[in-house]
Amino acid sequence: MKEETGSTPDRGLRCQAMKVAFADGGLNSVQRPRLVIPTGSTVARAAGCDHFGMSHSILISAPFVAVIPAGAQLATIADNDPEGWVIALKPGILGQVSQEAFDAVPKWSRSWDPFLREAADTLAALHHADLIDAACDDAFADVISVHIALRYGHCAGAAEPVMPLTRQMLTRIRAFVHEHIAETILVEQLAVLVHMGASNFARAFKTATGTAPHRYVTLERVKFARTMLCEETIPLIDVGARAGFQTQQHFTEVFHRYSGVTPRAFRLAHRNAGG
The missing domain is CATH 2.60.120 (Jelly Rolls)
Structure with a gap:
């Protein structure tokens, strides 16, 4: 140093x-x-x-x-x-x-x-x-x-006065989250998309959607992971990484919290339902 x-x-x-x-x-x-x-x-x-x-x-x-x-x-x-x-x-x-x-x-x-x-x-x-x-x-x-x-x-x-989020603003935010789902997504990054400060954006986003920005991003990661789990060719460790989870343990814990089952159990259930 x-x-x-x-x-x-x-x-x-x-x-x-x-x-x-x-x-x-x-x-x-x-x-x-x-x-x-x-x-x-x-x-x-x-x-x-x-x-x-x-x-x-x-x-x-x-x-x-x-x-x-x-x-x-x-x-x-x-x-x-x-x-x-x-x-x-x-x-x-x-x-x-x-x-x-x-x-x-x-x-x-x-x-x-x-x-x-x-x-x-x-x-x-x-x-x-x-x-x-x-x-x-x-x-x-x-x-x-x-x-x-x-x-x-x-x-x-x-x-900075609080202002409501328009439909166009929400569409811009959703598109950004989907495009960068594998990366770390900060509330500050979402706020700058609609020219707002982070704290006011968080309040406006929750008012508009009923969900805090961080929770929304997490739910989108889980939904994306469910889609990938339906593809048998994608290894479980790759599913978590592609959905933006830092470790496999974190992926399993969060997925279980919001889906009620582990990623492996979800894949098996989907396989059995298809068979």
């Missing part, structure tokens, strides 16, 4: 390319929350203690981002040329409201945020074209601070 060392002035260094931050050590010494946005194959590790003295350690890699608290140490894993961004967040950008919001921003956790990924891509393009300076870096840091405070702070719900 390659550690950040040293110190740098605050001005113009609140938004740094990861390879620059790791070269001169600028942002490990900044006593503010930091946003970590790895890109490419870079994996970052953040470690430290919370206010209760409990130790935390998380790994961050694309497409996820993470907010880490002041004092946390940041490093990359087996990467001498890290890609991505480290941004020192400015809690005072919205005054007292923002400071209170940042106190409520989840630390030591990863999130999937399309806006922040797009911001990272824009920063990379500007730097590559040599069209950005310290003041512009600071402006990006300020905008990102506002976004995080409003979306993840305690006042996030008030910033």
Whole structure:
């Protein structure tokens, strides 16, 4: 692991390319929350203690981002040329409201945020074209601070009114789930399809369908698995994987919970009914 060392002035260094931050050590010494946005194959590790003295350690890699608290140490894993961004967040950008919001921003956790990924891509393009300076870096840091405070702070719900999901929106969501059924599907991914925040989307989806998004995805996985189980040529272990279950044990437990029988028993029952 390659550690950040040293110190740098605050001005113009609140938004740094990861390879620059790791070269001169600028942002490990900044006593503010930091946003970590790895890109490419870079994996970052953040470690430290919370206010209760409990130790935390998380790994961050694309497409996820993470907010880490002041004092946390940041490093990359087996990467001498890290890609991505480290941004020192400015809690005072919205005054007292923002400071209170940042106190409520989840630390030591990863999130999937399309806006922040797009911001990272824009920063990379500007730097590559040599069209950005310290003041512009600071402006990006300020905008990102506002976004995080409003979306993840305690006042996030008030910033985005709840709106109903239309039939077209639900069709878009169903199509995405079916297309990506073998992959990990996050609520944040579904929310961005209809331009909503995750919490408001979850409420709107449950209102429209009577089912929480996570449960809906699980039920679709089980339905897809039932269809495959009717095909005798597909091994059970492949059925679970193709339906998006991480392990065979998890597949068996979830399938039994929603179907009343194990996958093997379901296949035998279908075989006997057909015979």
